[in-house]
Amino acid sequence: LRPYQEKCIDSILTAINNGTNRVGVSLATGAGKTVIFSHLIDRFTVDDPLRSQTLVLVHRKELVFQAATHCANAYPNKTIEIEMGKSHASGTADITIASIQSLSGRLEKYDPNSIKLVIVDEAHHAVAASYTSILEYLGIRHKSDSPMALVGFSATLSRHDGLKLGSVMDKIVYHRDFMTMVKEGWLAQLRILTVQLKRAAQLAELRTIGKNGDYNLQDLSAVVNTDSQVAAAVRIWLKYGAGTRKSTLVFCVDINHVIHMTEEFRKMGIDARYLTGNSNSVARQQIIEEFKEGKFPVLLNCGLFTEGTDLPNIDCLLMCRPTKSRNLLMQMLGRGLRLSPNKSDCLVIDFVAGIQTGIVSTPTLFGLDPDEVVNNLTANDLNSLAQRRKEEAEAVAAYQKEQKLKQITEVRDLILEQDLLISSGVVDSIGRTLAESRYAWVRAKPGEYILQDSLxxxxxxxxxLGPMRWTLQHYVKIHVRGMTFRTDNRVIFDDIEDFEHALHASDTYAAREFTDPLLLKNAPWRKTPASAKQVDLLVK
Known part of the structure; x- marks a missing residue:
């Protein structure tokens, strides 16, 4: 086992021994979840000698056979049976690999008191009713003192449909993300190329499935399954993937999109083949094997190869299926992360759109905007780019904060200057006159004083007219149906000899025009410190 796989098993056993018997493990695709849980089986023991069986729950045919193969290799002396379709297990085998769909109707043969360990592969599905009914029967659906343990494995331990994994698992005891494993060399390096999606704005208008769900597939297909979109996607691949990439997996929206894309590849002379959920199982296996052997370069699918598919030869991903689900994006990317001889990295060609569309693209996994256009950057490069973007944003925020503080300081200095002028003991005639006024005139700039309210x-x-002459001007605000208009300045007088007479005349005029007591110098609010909201209003 790899060091992190040993550490993962130790973390599971420690948690169970400390009383947490429903645990989750979050591991990137390609980390070897099946290898880990197959070795966990013998390492986990209970005091009850009658509890010796292990039940492995999976939800897809390919995963059933994959798990059975790993367990058979790890335990040649144990009885290993499959519960799926026409394969009926006895219910008493040492290890049973069961399809959720088949097991649901065959539970009566399994004795919960004989089972020590329940393993759930792709455990992000575990809160679905098909799973919880089985866990209920086994007695591990809820937290209990049962010696039975439940261990769930997944690359994406979160749910986009709002259901909480906490209802079936008490704690995630081990996590290792794909970036860490790429850096350590356990997974293939990603090389990312992003392309602006045509008609991207239409994504924002699409219906979604469920609360906070993904795009409605029918709506999504109408946007991306067009002649121009399909031709553009194939041209991009021909430019960047053809000739340099041996095994490309293409993610499409639906069957019609798959067929359309396949026809476009073939029109360009590319041997492209496709698989969907409707494909015959025998034909499906043959195509998969030929793809693994490199007999053709492009394999297209819709909703088939997002989980549990072991195709390490994939060295290019063409992401033609926009999504709002981070989980789905991670599952798709995971197909290209596995190591393989003569594979240095995996090229990801991702179609991106603006943040308003709700799309989740490869750049978003690194903290970048979803419409970030990058050309042939590695995952490490994207991390560095994200750090630069963060530093740039922090610098802009710091500058804006500095400017705002500067504005606040200027306003406060202006207010302080006004207060000092009024209360300093009369150093000049303007100060004396302002001190005598009942109104709180504000010095806007040298030689200009303002009194203002909402009207x-x-x-x-x-x-x-001259350096010692003063003028009084007034404008009115008119509020109509939520909108505000202001009249032109009206000159009340424009030739008063000194400030004292000018301000006294202005006070008389203000008493007639302004009724707001807040404008008075002795208004109570002026004796309390300015609130944060009032300061913000001043600097807007």
Whole structure:
């Protein structure tokens, strides 16, 4: 076993020994989940000698055979049986690999008191009713003192449909993400190329499936399964993937999209083949084997190769199926992460769109915007790019904060200057006159004083008629149906000899035009510190 696989098993056993008997393990695709749980079986023991059986729950045919093969290799002396379709297990084997669909109707042959360990592969499905009914029968659906243990494995231990895994698992005891495993050399390096999706704006208008769910497939197909979109996707692959990539897996939206894409590849002289959920099982296995052997370069699918598919030869992914689900995106990317001889990395060609569409694209996994266009960057490069984007955003935020603080300081200095002028003991005639006024005139700039409320504004400032002349102007705000209009400035007088007479005249005018007591110098609110909201209002 690899070091992290040993550590994973130790973490599981430690948690169970400490009383947590329903645990989850989050491991990136390609980390060897099946290898880990097959070795876990003998390492986990209970005191009850009658409990010796292990039940492995999976939800797809390919996963059943994969798990059975690993267990047979690990335990040649144990009885290993399959419960699926026409294969009927006895219910008493040392290890039973069971399809959820088949097991649901055959539970009566299994004695819960004989089972020590229940393993759930692709455990993000475990909260579905088909799983919970089985766990209920086995007595492990809820937290209990049962010596039986439940261990769930998945690359994506989260649910996009809102159901909580916490209802079937008490704790995720081990996590290892794909970036860590890429850095350590346990998984293949990703090389990412993103392309702006045509008609991307239409994605924002599509229906979704369930609360916070993914795009409605019928709606999505109408956007991406067009002649221009399909031709563009194939041209991109011909430019960047043909000749350099031996095994490309293409993710499509639905069967019609798969067929359309396949025809376009073939039109360009590419030997492309496809598989869907409707494909004959024998033909499916033959095509998979020929693809593994490199007999043709492009395999297309829809909803078939997102989980549990062991195709390590894949060195290119063409992501023609936009999604809002991070889990689905990770599952698709996982197909290209497995190591294989003569495979240095996996090229991911991803079609991206703006954040308003709700799309989750490869750049988003690294903290970048979903429409980030990158050309042939590795996962490490994207991490570095994301760090630079973060530093740039922090620098902009720091600058904006600095400017706002500067504005606040200027406003406070202006207010302080006004307060000092009023209360400093009368150092000049303007100060004395302002101190005598009942209104809180605000110095906007040298030689200009303003009194303003929500209905209008009055300004006393230097007149153009001479350096010692003053003028009074006024405008009115008019509010109509939620909108505000202001009149032009109206000159009340424009030739008063000194500030004292000008302000006294302005006070008389203000008493007639302004009724708001908040404008008075002795208004109670002026004696309390400005609130954060008031300061923010001042600097807007």
């Amino acid at each position: 209008g504004s009055t300004t006393v400032d230097k007149s153009e």
